[in-house]
């Protein structure tokens with residue numbers, strides 16, 4: 001989705017006008033007119049859905065899920081266009097009609113909040129993997145993404161962007177509601193709730209969890225090989241020489257947040273996350 005730098009700056013008004021409100025949630029323009037069709041989208045028992053708030057490590061998770069479920073080689077994954085294999089439900093391309101016709105088993109991604117997903121998913125019709133990322137690294141990542149996206153051409157400061165995030169005024173709505181809604185469904189038999197930081201902290205346990213959830217049977221040696229392959233995928237991004245140092249690492253927010261911004265953020269975090277019991281690693 002990332003596009004090149006915009007030539008014309010986007011004023012706050014222009015930026016606002018790019019979104020639309022759906023049941024009180026700010027959604028990107030490409031979701032307009034298809035929310036009802038999405039609610040009625042036919043889900044299959046063999047589907048695997050990957051759901052995240054944007055910039056939660058969706059690409060990495062899709063590679064790991066693909067590897068665990070299909071047993072593919074990590075080098076092969078690097079060469080193929082994996083995004084083509086795992087469409088995003090609400091994106092204009094390939095679109096709902098094409099996704100409906102894909103052969104089983106389908107792997108489908110979405111950034112939509114739980115309540116806007118196909119109602120079949122609420123009825124436990126297929127497996128849903130949700131991944132959450134600590135909101136400080138996420139907001140930095142989402143800001144960088146908005147700066148590089150021509151259609152959004154965001155030219156505000158990080159401070160202003162962070163304020164929008166804390167006030168739930170970004171595309172796909174409130175991060176706080178997004179994660180808490182899924183957290184409330186973490187015990188549903190068709191839901192697996194994961195955290196991005198755990199991919200960096202304890203990938204082996206995550207691979208085990210994924211294999212169990214997806215019904216992939218493997219012995220200890222196979223599990224070790226799978227985990228080793230998944231490590232390669234994490235390294236390909238976070239230690240890639242071509243990328244800015246430390247992309248995707250946990251705790252990079254510390255270089256961007258000011259002390260006062262951090263204090264304000266912690267206050268909002270405490271207010272909005274309340275006593276939900278969901279905790280994140282902000283450093284590793």
Ligand SMILES: Nc1ncnc2c1ncn2[C@@H]1O[C@H](COP(=O)(O)O)[C@@H](OP(=O)(O)O)[C@H]1O
Nearest residue numbers: 054055056057058059060141233234237247248
């Ligand atoms: N193997 C991988 N491939 C792509 N992105 C990865 C990755 N490992 C970690 N990431 C990180 O995941 C974030 C993007 O999330 P998403 O895939 O949901 O858009 C980026 O964070 P940063 O912007 O903090 O570097 C990116 O660096």
Ligand SMILES: CCc1ccc(OS(=O)(=O)O)cc1
Nearest residue numbers: 001002028054055111152171
């Ligand atoms: C701000 C609009 C937008 C567009 C696309 C997104 O998804 S992704 O991060 O490229 O997967 C998120 C937000």
